[in-house]
Amino acid sequence: xxxxxxxxxxxxxxxxxxxxxxxxxxxxxxxxxxxxxxxxxxxxxxxxxxxxxxxxxxxxxxxxxxxxxxxxxxxxxxxxxxxxxxxxxxxxxxxxxxxxxxxxxxxxxxxxxxxxxx
Amino acid sequence: xxxxxxxxxxxxxxxxxxxxxxxxxxxxxxxxxxxxxxxxxxxxxxxxxxxxxxxxxxxxxxxxxxxxxxxxxxxxxxxxxxxxxxxxxxxxxxxxxxxxxxxxxxxxxx
Numbered sequence: 001x002x003x004x005x006x007x008x009x010x011x012x013x014x015x016x017x018x019x020x021x022x023x024x025x026x027x028x029x030x031x032x033x034x035x036x037x038x039x040x041x042x043x044x045x046x047x048x049x050x051x052x053x054x055x056x057x058x059x060x061x062x063x064x065x066x067x068x069x070x071x072x073x074x075x076x077x078x079x080x081x082x083x084x085x086x087x088x089x090x091x092x093x094x095x096x097x098x099x100x101x102x103x104x105x106x107x108x109x110x111x112x113x114x115x116x117x118x
Numbered sequence: 119x120x121x122x123x124x125x126x127x128x129x130x131x132x133x134x135x136x137x138x139x140x141x142x143x144x145x146x147x148x149x150x151x152x153x154x155x156x157x158x159x160x161x162x163x164x165x166x167x168x169x170x171x172x173x174x175x176x177x178x179x180x181x182x183x184x185x186x187x188x189x190x191x192x193x194x195x196x197x198x199x200x201x202x203x204x205x206x207x208x209x210x211x212x213x214x215x216x217x218x219x220x221x222x223x224x225x226x227x228x
Contacts, residue, residue, distance in 0.1 A: 004161075006161065032214060043207065093161050093162065095216075105150070109154075109161040110161050111161045
C-alpha cells in the first residue's frame with residue numbers, strides 16, 4: 001500500500017519553543033492530509049484538514065494560531081506547534097488519501113510523533 | 119450525521135480464543151468501512167476494508183462483513199495470538215471525511 005512518512009517520531013522541546021512535524025506521502029499524491037491528536041488510551045481527535053495550496057480547515061476548539069498547518073505541495077504537509085506548553089504534549093498523527101481515487105478510499109497514516117514539552 | 123460506535127474495552131483474551139469486536143455506524147449515503155490497528159507507539163495501519171454492502175474484508179485471519187441491514191461491521195478472528203495485542207479502530211469514510219470509533223484495546227495473554 002501507499003506510504004506516509006512522518007518525522008520526527010519523537011521530539012522533546014522546552015516550553016515556549018516551536019516544533020515542526022512533517023508528513024510526506026512517499027509514493028502518491030495527496031490532495032488532502034489530516035492531522036490528528038491522540039491522548040493516552042483515547043481515540044483520534046481530528047485537529048484539521050489540510051488541502052494543498054489552500055488554508056487548512058480546523059475543527060472546533062483547535063487554535064489555528066497555535067497549530068499552524070502548511071500544505072505546500074501534493075506530497076508534504078507540516079504541522080507547527082507554536083509556543084509549546086506541557087499541555088501540548090501528545091501523540092500527533094497525520095494521514096493522507098490518494099488524489100486519483102479519493103472517494104471512500106482508505107487513508108494512510110504516518111507513524112506518529114510523540115511530542116513532550118518540558 | 120455520520121458516526122461510529124465501537125465496543126468499549128479493554129478486552130483480554132487467552133491465546134487461541136475467539137475474538138469479536140462490535141462496531142455499528144450511522145451514515146448518510148454509501149460509506150466505506152474500515153478496521154485499523156494501532157500497535158503501541160505507532161501510527162494506524164489498515165487491517166481490512168469493505169466498500170459496499172455484503173462485502174467481506176479479510177486480512178491476517180481477521181474478518182468483517184459490511185451489513186447494511188444492521189449497520190454493522192463487526193471484527194472477528196477465530197484464534198487470536200499474543201501478537202494481535204493492539205488497539206483496534208473501526209472507521210467509516212464518506213466523501214472526504216473519516217469518522218473513527220473510540221478504539222478497543224485488546225490484550226492476548228499466553
